[in-house]
Amino acid sequence: MAITDVPAVSSLPLDLVELRHKRRESALTQLVAAAEAAGIVRDGDVLLASLLRAQRIGSTAVGRGLAVPHARSFAVNRPAMLLGRSARGVDWGAEDGVPVQIVALVLSPAATPVGMHAGRVAGALHELRLQRTRQRLLDVDAAGAVALLRGGGA
Amino acid sequence: MNSTQALLELHDLDQLLELARDPECRTRLGRLGFTFTGIPVLERERTKLVAAVDQRWVTTYERSLARYGRGINVVRERVCQGCFVTLPTSANPPVGESGIHLCESCGRLLYWR
Known part of the structure; x- marks a missing residue:
C-alpha cells in the first residue's frame, strides 16, 4: 500500500534527515x-x-528498529512528518533492544484534535510496518526515500 | 526556563496527558506497540511545571483547561483563536519576555505570536 492511501499522513510535508548521533536525545x-x-x-x-x-510516558520505539516520536505542540506551525534514518542505529530504549534505524517524527499544531493526531501517528506506523519498506528507506538516497513514501517508488 | 516557556510546556504536557488518557487513542496506539505506563511520572512533572509558572496565570490556565479543554489559545491577526473575537486595539503584544495575554471576551489565556 502506498502512503497516499493514508490521507492523514500523505498530505503532510515530508523531510528526510540523516541521523548522526547514537543517543536518543x-x-x-x-x-x-x-x-x-x-x-x-x-x-x-x-x-x-x-x-x-x-x-x-512510554518509549516511542515500537520495536524492529522503528520509533515514532510525536507531539501536539504550540511550537509547531503546521502538520508535518520528518523521517530520520541511521544506518548504525540509535539507542532508543526499545523493549526488544534493537537499535532504531528509522525515526518518523510526527508533528501537529496544538489545535489539532487528539483523534486526528493519533490517526497521523498510526498512519505513519502503518506505512513503515513492513521490514522491506524500512530496508528500502535505508538503501535509497534522500530523494528516493521521500518518493518511496509518497508512493512513487524508489 | 522563564514563566512563558513553562506555561507553554505545561500546555504541551496537558495535551500529551489528554492523548494518554483518551481510551480510544490508548487502544489504537497500544495495539501498534506504544505503551502508556508513565502517566504518574508525568503527573509529578506537571506539578513541578505548575510551580515554575507565574502564579497569576495558573488559576486562569486551570480554569480555561477545565472549561474549554485547553489552557491557552493563540492570537492570529489580532483574533483570539478560542472565541474568534477580534481583540481591541488597546490590546497589544506584551513587551519583554511574556507573550501571554488574557482574552477579555472569553477569559482564555492567549499566546501572542
Whole structure:
C-alpha cells in the first residue's frame, strides 16, 4: 500500500534527515533543529522538552528498529512528518533492544484534535510496518526515500 | 526556563496527558506497540511545571483547561483563536519576555505570536 492511501499522513510535508548521533536525545535534537530550519517549528526548545517528556510516558520505539516520536505542540506551525534514518542505529530504549534505524517524527499544531493526531501517528506506523519498506528507506538516497513514501517508488 | 516557556510546556504536557488518557487513542496506539505506563511520572512533572509558572496565570490556565479543554489559545491577526473575537486595539503584544495575554471576551489565556 502506498502512503497516499493514508490521507492523514500523505498530505503532510515530508523531510528526510540523516541521523548522526547514537543517543536518543541527540537524535531528537537533530530532528527538531531540522524542523526549525524548515519553518515547521517556531520554538525548538519547547518542542524538544515536549518530545523528551513524551518518552517518559512510554518509549516511542515500537520495536524492529522503528520509533515514532510525536507531539501536539504550540511550537509547531503546521502538520508535518520528518523521517530520520541511521544506518548504525540509535539507542532508543526499545523493549526488544534493537537499535532504531528509522525515526518518523510526527508533528501537529496544538489545535489539532487528539483523534486526528493519533490517526497521523498510526498512519505513519502503518506505512513503515513492513521490514522491506524500512530496508528500502535505508538503501535509497534522500530523494528516493521521500518518493518511496509518497508512493512513487524508489 | 522563564514563566512563558513553562506555561507553554505545561500546555504541551496537558495535551500529551489528554492523548494518554483518551481510551480510544490508548487502544489504537497500544495495539501498534506504544505503551502508556508513565502517566504518574508525568503527573509529578506537571506539578513541578505548575510551580515554575507565574502564579497569576495558573488559576486562569486551570480554569480555561477545565472549561474549554485547553489552557491557552493563540492570537492570529489580532483574533483570539478560542472565541474568534477580534481583540481591541488597546490590546497589544506584551513587551519583554511574556507573550501571554488574557482574552477579555472569553477569559482564555492567549499566546501572542
